[in-house]
Amino acid sequence: MLDRVEAIVIKTVDYGETNKIITLYTKERGKIGVMARGAKKPKSQLSAVSQPFIYGSYVIYKGSGLGTLNQGDPIKTFRKVREDLVNASYAMYMAELIDKLTEENKRYMWLFDWYYLCLVHMEEGADPEVLTRIFEMKMLDVAGISPQLEKCVCCGSHDDPQAFSIRYGGFICRRCIDKDTHAFPCSMQTVRLLRLFYDMNLHRLGNISLKAETKQELKQIIRAYYDEYSGVVLKSRRFLDQLDRMNLGPNIDT
Structure with a gap:
C-alpha cells in the first residue's frame, strides 16, 4: 500500500553500504521509520530528501514491517x-x-x-x-x-x-x-x-x-x-x- 505524507526528517541511520533508515515525523501519522534504499549513493534521488531537518512530501510503501521510501520531494530544506x-x-x-x-x-x-x-x-x-x-x-x-x-x-x-x-x-x-x-x-x-x-x-x-x-x-x-x-x-x-x-x-x- 502506498501512502503519501508530509514530514520532517528527525533521524538517519546508515544501513549497509548504500541504504539508510530514516525516521520521519509526519503531520498525518506521527513518528514513522522507513528504509531509504540507495540513499547513501550521491546520485540517488532519495539522497537529498533523506537529510536531517528536510521537510518534504514522501511516498512510502507500507507492508507488514518497516516501510520503504519510494519517492520524496523537498518542500523546505532549512539549509x-x-x-x-x-x-x-x-x-x-x-x-x-x-x-x-x-x-x-x-x-x-x-x-x-x-x-x-x-x-x-x-x-x-x-x-x-x-x-x-x-x-x-x-x-x-x-x-x-x-x-x-x-x-x-x-x-x-x-x-x-x-x-x-x-x-x-x-x-x-x-x-x-x-x-x-x-x-x-x-x-x-x-x-x-x-x-x-x-x-x-x-x-x-x-x-x-x-x-x-x-x-x-x-x-x-x-x-x-x-x-x-x-x-x-x-x-x-x-x-x-x-x-x-x-x-x-x-x-x-x-
Missing part, C-alpha cells in the same frame, strides 16, 4: 539551519527529544507544527537556545510529565512563587520553601518565562532576547526536571554541553 553548527546542534537536540518521547504511529496534537516553527524561527535568526527552552517546556505535556506552574505545588497558594521544586514537581511559595532545601530559587522573570514557554503559541513568537543569567536559570531548572522525570538520555545534549565549554553557543545575549 541555513543545517549548515550552521550551533543551529544544527539545537535542532538535532529537539529532534532527539521527539524521537525519545513519542511512540511510533501516534499523532501528537501540534507537535509537527512546534518543530517546524522552531526550525523556521531558527532559520530567520531567532536564538536557538531560547527556542529550545520553549520546545522543552512544550514537550513536557507530550511526555506526560507536566509540572505544576499555576500555584504552589505543596499548599495550592497562588502567591508569587519563590522557587521551583524538582522533588515536588512545580513552584513552591514562601511558606513552603523550607519543605525542599534543594529547590531552585526563581526570579519573577524566570517564573513568567516558564509559564509563558509552556503555553506559548509559536505562530506568534516575537523577538525574545534573554540575559545569560536568565538563560542559565531556565536551563538548570528544565534540565533537572527532565533528568528526574523523563527517563531519557540524549546524546545531542552532551554535544551542546561541549559547544558551551568551547564558547560556541549562541551569542545573542543582551
Whole structure:
C-alpha cells in the first residue's frame, strides 16, 4: 500500500553500504521509520530528501514491517539551519527529544507544527537556545510529565512563587520553601518565562532576547526536571554541553 505524507526528517541511520533508515515525523501519522534504499549513493534521488531537518512530501510503501521510501520531494530544506553548527546542534537536540518521547504511529496534537516553527524561527535568526527552552517546556505535556506552574505545588497558594521544586514537581511559595532545601530559587522573570514557554503559541513568537543569567536559570531548572522525570538520555545534549565549554553557543545575549 502506498501512502503519501508530509514530514520532517528527525533521524538517519546508515544501513549497509548504500541504504539508510530514516525516521520521519509526519503531520498525518506521527513518528514513522522507513528504509531509504540507495540513499547513501550521491546520485540517488532519495539522497537529498533523506537529510536531517528536510521537510518534504514522501511516498512510502507500507507492508507488514518497516516501510520503504519510494519517492520524496523537498518542500523546505532549512539549509541555513543545517549548515550552521550551533543551529544544527539545537535542532538535532529537539529532534532527539521527539524521537525519545513519542511512540511510533501516534499523532501528537501540534507537535509537527512546534518543530517546524522552531526550525523556521531558527532559520530567520531567532536564538536557538531560547527556542529550545520553549520546545522543552512544550514537550513536557507530550511526555506526560507536566509540572505544576499555576500555584504552589505543596499548599495550592497562588502567591508569587519563590522557587521551583524538582522533588515536588512545580513552584513552591514562601511558606513552603523550607519543605525542599534543594529547590531552585526563581526570579519573577524566570517564573513568567516558564509559564509563558509552556503555553506559548509559536505562530506568534516575537523577538525574545534573554540575559545569560536568565538563560542559565531556565536551563538548570528544565534540565533537572527532565533528568528526574523523563527517563531519557540524549546524546545531542552532551554535544551542546561541549559547544558551551568551547564558547560556541549562541551569542545573542543582551
